[in-house]
Amino acid sequence: MTPMSDIDVLSQEGTGADKSNYSTSAYRVLYILLLLVQNRSLGLLELNLLLFDNPFIRRTYNSETITKYINTLRRVGCDIPPASRKNQFNYTLNQNPLPLDLDESLLVVARKLYSCLLAQPDDELLCQCHQLLEKVDWALSDGQKHQFQFSSLQLPATLQNSELMYQDLNRFRKLCRDALIVVLECRAEEAASSQRVTVEPHRIVQEGVHNYLIGMNCDTHQLVKINLQLIARVSQLPTKVQARGRTVNVLFQLSGRLAKSYRPYPNEELLVSSEQPVLMVRAKTDDCEALVSRLAKYGAYCEVLSPSYVRDLMRERIQLLLSRLMGDGEPDPERFVSRAAALAESELVME
Amino acid sequence: MTTETLQQKPSPLNTTAYRIFKILQWLHCGPLSVEDLNQRFLADPLIKKTLSADSMWLYMNTLRMLGCKISRPTPTNGFRHELIQHPFGLYLTQSDVNTLVSAKIFAEKSFTYQEMLTLDRLFKRLLEQSIIPNKEEQLERLFSHSRSLDYEAQRQIIQRLEAVVDSQNLLRIVYESPVKGCETFFLLPEGLIYRRGAIYLHGHREEQEELSLLRVDRIIAFEQVTDRPDVLQGLQASQGQLPLVIIRFYGLNAQDFVPFGLGESVAPVLAPKELAESASDVSLRTRDFFSLRQILLERGLPFDVLRPVAFKQVMLETLVGMNELYDDPHE
Numbered sequence: 001m002t003p004m005s006d007i008d009v010l011s012q013e014g015t016g017a018d019k020s021n022y023s024t025s026a027y028r029v030l031y032i033l034l035l036l037v038q039n040r041s042l043g044l045l046e047l048n049l050l051l052f053d054n055p056f057i058r059r060t061y062n063s064e065t066i067t068k069y070i071n072t073l074r075r076v077g078c079d080i081p082p083a084s085r086k087n088q089f090n091y092t093l094n095q096n097p098l099p100l101d102l103d104e105s106l107l108v109v110a111r112k113l114y115s116c117l118l119a120q121p122d123d124e125l126l127c128q129c130h131q132l133l134e135k136v137d138w139a140l141s142d143g144q145k146h147q148f149q150f151s152s153l154q155l156p157a158t159l160q161n162s163e164l165m166y167q168d169l170n171r172f173r174k175l176c177r178d179a180l181i182v183v184l185e186c187r188a189e190e191a192a193s194s195q196r197v198t199v200e201p202h203r204i205v206q207e208g209v210h211n212y213l214i215g216m217n218c219d220t221h222q223l224v225k226i227n228l229q230l231i232a233r234v235s236q237l238p239t240k241v242q243a244r245g246r247t248v249n250v251l252f253q254l255s256g257r258l259a260k261s262y263r264p265y266p267n268e269e270l271l272v273s274s275e276q277p278v279l280m281v282r283a284k285t286d287d288c289e290a291l292v293s294r295l296a297k298y299g300a301y302c303e304v305l306s307p308s309y310v311r312d313l314m315r316e317r318i319q320l321l322l323s324r325l326m327g328d329g330e331p332d333p334e335r336f337v338s339r340a341a342a343l344a345e346s347e348l349v350m351e
Numbered sequence: 352m353t354t355e356t357l358q359q360k361p362s363p364l365n366t367t368a369y370r371i372f373k374i375l376q377w378l379h380c381g382p383l384s385v386e387d388l389n390q391r392f393l394a395d396p397l398i399k400k401t402l403s404a405d406s407m408w409l410y411m412n413t414l415r416m417l418g419c420k421i422s423r424p425t426p427t428n429g430f431r432h433e434l435i436q437h438p439f440g441l442y443l444t445q446s447d448v449n450t451l452v453s454a455k456i457f458a459e460k461s462f463t464y465q466e467m468l469t470l471d472r473l474f475k476r477l478l479e480q481s482i483i484p485n486k487e488e489q490l491e492r493l494f495s496h497s498r499s500l501d502y503e504a505q506r507q508i509i510q511r512l513e514a515v516v517d518s519q520n521l522l523r524i525v526y527e528s529p530v531k532g533c534e535t536f537f538l539l540p541e542g543l544i545y546r547r548g549a550i551y552l553h554g555h556r557e558e559q560e561e562l563s564l565l566r567v568d569r570i571i572a573f574e575q576v577t578d579r580p581d582v583l584q585g586l587q588a589s590q591g592q593l594p595l596v597i598i599r600f601y602g603l604n605a606q607d608f609v610p611f612g613l614g615e616s617v618a619p620v621l622a623p624k625e626l627a628e629s630a631s632d633v634s635l636r637t638r639d640f641f642s643l644r645q646i647l648l649e650r651g652l653p654f655d656v657l658r659p660v661a662f663k664q665v666m667l668e669t670l671v672g673m674n675e676l677y678d679d680p681h682e
Contacts, residue, residue, distance in 0.1 A: 016423075017415035026413050029368035030375075034417060038442045038482065056416070072365040075397070076372040097372075098379050098439045100480050106473040109466055113454060116461050125457060128450040132443075136477065139441045261529040263548070266496045297649035300672030315677040317651050322670040324601060324653035325663070 019056075028057060029069045033078065036093035040138070043090045044083075066091075073097075099141035107148045110136065114153050123211075124169060169204060172213055172228060176201045179241040181218060185233040186226060194232060199224060200241040203286075247284050250291055251305045254279040258301040280305075288313060370398060371410045375419065378434035384424060387431070418482075436479075443481040448489050451477070455497040464545035468502060468509075475503075499548030505568055509543070512552055512567065515575060516540045521583040522554075525571040537576065538563060539586035555586045555638075560661075562638040593636040596643065597657040605631040611646050613637050632657070644669060 028051070035042060035050050042050070048060035061069075070091055074080055079094040081087065114133060117126045130153070137150035175182055182201055187194045199215040205225075212225045251271075254262055259279035264270055271280035285291045292313045295302045304311045370392070377383055377391055389401035402410075411421055411432065418438040424430040451474050458470055478490055494501050502509065515522060522538050540554040541562075549566050556563040576582075600608070605619040608631055615635035637643065640662055647654055647666065656663035 015415040015418060015420050018412050019416065021409065022413040022416045023367045023371065023409055025365055026368035026371045026410075027416055029365050030372060030413070030417050033372075034438055034482075037439050068363055069365060069368070071363075072368045073372075075364055076369055076376070096440070098376070098437065100441060100477075102473070102476060105469050106476065109469040109473055112462075112466065113458055113470065116458065117454075120457070122457075125450070125453050128446075129454055132447050132450050132454075135441060135443070135447070139480075257530045263498050265498060293649050293651055296651060296673075297645040299644070299648060299669045300676060303676040311677065315674075318670055318673045318677065320653055321648075321651070322667075322674055325655055325667055325670060327655075 024056075028061075029072050031057065032066070032069050033073055033093075033097070036073075036078075036080070036091060037096060041087070041090045041092040043088065047091065095142075096139040099144070100136065100139045102136075102140065102144060104147055107144065110148070111153065169211060169228070171234075172201070172204050172211075175234065175236065176203050176213075178236065181237045181239045181241060182215075183235050183237060184213075184226065184231050187230045187232055197224070197226075198237075199226070204228075247286050248288055248307065248310070250283045250285055250288065250307065250310050252281055252283065252295055253303050253305055254281065254298065254301055255303075256301045258298055292317060364397070366397075367410075370402070371413050373398070374410055375414060375434070375437065375439070378421065378432060379437070382422075382428060382431040382433035384429065384431045438482045440480040440482060441477060443477065443483045445483075448478070448483065448492065449496075451493055452496045455493065455499065459497075459499070459545060459548065462545065464543050464550045467545045467550075471499075471501065471503075494548075497548060500550075500568060502550060502567070505550075508570065509550065509567060512540070512543060512570075512573075515573070516542055516552075518575070520575040520577070521579060521586070522573050523576045524565065524573045526565055527569045527571055529569075533571065537579065537582045537586070538565070539583065539590060541590070543567070553639075555590050557582060557586065560638070561640050564641065593638060594659050595634065595636055596659065596662060597632055597634045598643075598647065599630055599632050599655045599657055601630050601653040601655075602628045603631045603652055604629050608633065609650075611635070611643070613639060613642065640665065 031051070031054060032047065035047065039046075044063055044066060047066060051057045052060055070080055076097070078097045080091055081094065083089045083091055110133060114129060117129055120126075133150060133153065137145060137148055140148060179201075182199055184197050184199055185194050186197060198218040199213070200218060201213055201215045203214050205212050205214055211228045213228060213231070214223065214225055216222070217224045255278050259277045262270075262279055262281070264281065265283065267284045269282045271282055283291060288310050292304070292310065295304060296314065296317055304314045373391070373395060374388060377388065383391075385404065385407055388407065392398045393401055414421060414437075420435040420437075422428060422433040422435055424432055455470065455474065458467065462470065474493060475490060478486055478493065483489055519539075522540055523535065524538050525533060525535050527533055536556055538552075538554045538556050540552055542553060544551050544553055544564075546564075549568070551564040551566055552570065553562055553564050599620065605617045608617045611633070613635050614637070615633050617631055617633045620630040620632055643662075644666065648669070656666055
């Protein structure tokens with residue numbers, strides 16, 4: 001793990017600190033504690049690098065001085081075992097000296113969240129939450145640790161190597177985002193040989209217990225699905241993916257109640273419209289099908305304006321549903337226009 | 352590499368750091384005056400003395416340099432120092448905040464409104480006690496990115512609504528509708544639910560067939576009504592009669608059906624010869640036609656409404672209305 005020092009965290013803005021008059025040696029000792037709270041475990045070299053990075057310290061210290069500082073922290077009650085071969089000669093802070101105080105109901109809901117996550121297929125979210133709750137557990141007092149019982153919240157056996165798996169997933173997701181062509185060396189599932197394939201990486205999908213890279217084979221121009229576990233080596237080429245951009249800007253328009261109460265999604269931008277009470281929204285998406293599904297639920301209060309192929313997607317969906325509902329007959333819009341107008345007035349649109 | 356393991360006797364102590372950390376520890380437990388702090392210093396076996404006002408100021412300033420926010424003693428806080436925030440708590444990264452957002456979105460699918468409120472309290476507390484820059488912005492991001500509302504300010508109104516839901520009394524509600532503006536009506540409440548980042552009071556409203564969903568933060572005022580038994584009885588009668596709804600999905604095997612979450616059951620259509628493809632019938636009893644309509648449109652699977660006829664007509668009208676929007680394609 002790369003040691004972290006978030007200098008922004010040390011901003012004295014709003015604290016009213018006078019930078020010209022403070023105890024420099026005590027500052028160093030407590031800054032070491034702060035680094036250990038952030039990193040939990042640091043070697044002498046890492047610690048010195050981080051101390052050097054601090055504009056108020058800007059120097060390194062010998063092991064005797066650092067040991068004196070660490071001893072001071074031990075004397076105030078910080079649980080830092082002696083640096084030894086057993087812990088790779090690192091200084092490890094076993095417990096947060098200023099523990100979090102969470103009442104029981106908060107711990108119960110955290111456990112329930114984790115239990116629900118165990119029952120769903122998104123391993124990434126499960127691993128992320130596991131890491132986060134592990135941090136929370138570390139920061140709790142002994143009594144609350146006992147209540148929380150994080151040690152019983154284990155990852156499923158298939159994810160025991162979660163760190164590796166998770167990092168691997170992130171690596172491949174980044175490759176997709178980079179949108180550069182990659183050369184993959186893949187092992188055959190039942191053979192010792194391997195083959196090289198040049199691919200435009202699109203996205204990562206999960207099926208069962210495996211994760212796959214979906215992309216386009218640059219030689220055959222066919223979509224390929226490759227099990228990540230079978231990829232032995234990856235190298236990026238300095239060539240941009242030729243396929244259409246990963247992200248599409250979809251423009252849609254909302255009317256009626258929805259226009260007045262719509263809460264935009266994080267990837268959406270509300271555009272000012274002179275045509276009140278119409279609301280124009282620009283959504284950035286890499287999954288037009290999913291966006292069309294969501295917009296369809298808004299009914300006649302939402303119209304996709306552009307691009308044309310997304311508009312066509314919506315039209316096809318509506319016509320498919322309508323033709324089946326009308327018993328494969330031709331729609332007779334006249335029959336419903338007046339009722340539809342009345343309905344638009346009375347419907348409750350929840351947004 | 353350190354030779355620390357070889358040392359047996361305790362190393363010398365940085366006494367200033369020791370004292371400053373003690374101040375931090377004591378203030379972490381609660382606000383203290385300079386006198387309170389000095390009493391503790393006097394009792395501490397490694398200090399055994401009181402400190403001057405200058406030393407105390409220097410120590411407080413060192414803590415501030417590290418990022419602690421400590422209030423200055425004033426008559427309003429009883430001349431005590433209060434530790435408002437410190438950087439020695441939970442270390443959260445931006446990625447952790449993103450995880451909180453994703454977890455909040457995920458939890459919405461299976462948590463009750465009460466559990467969602469508790470989860471909000473947990474996440475807010477984690478952010479407040481964490482080492483992360485721009486806490487205010489992160490907190491705002493937590494709610495805006497999960498598209499949810501913060502109900503901290505509505506706690507009291509939610510508690511009052513919980514009480515009236517339990518009592519099953521008729522309510523007169525003043526509601527701020529986004530379109531109609533302020534309106535007043537009678538409602539027989541059924542319960543509170545959490546959907547798409549908001550808490551809704553659902554119940555039966557006069558002259559409305561569908562279940563009414565009222566966003567709690569838009570309820571301006573409400574009172575229990577006891578002098579309108581005529582309205583109450585009418586609403587109670589309709590409350591007890593949940594219509595049977597049957598939806599037929601085409602091209603769907605019963606085992607592939609993803610539940611609506613409205614208490615429905617699914618069965619394969621028993622006369623497949625009449626159909627060119629597999630089909631499944633989903634039946635449920637509900638008045639929540641609003642949610643049902645959204646689910647059917649969002650899933651995009653070909654369907655037919657077998658019962659009730661009125662709902663089929665509503666779906667037809669909705670789809671015809673949608674189709675009209677695309678009659679004249681934008682080129």
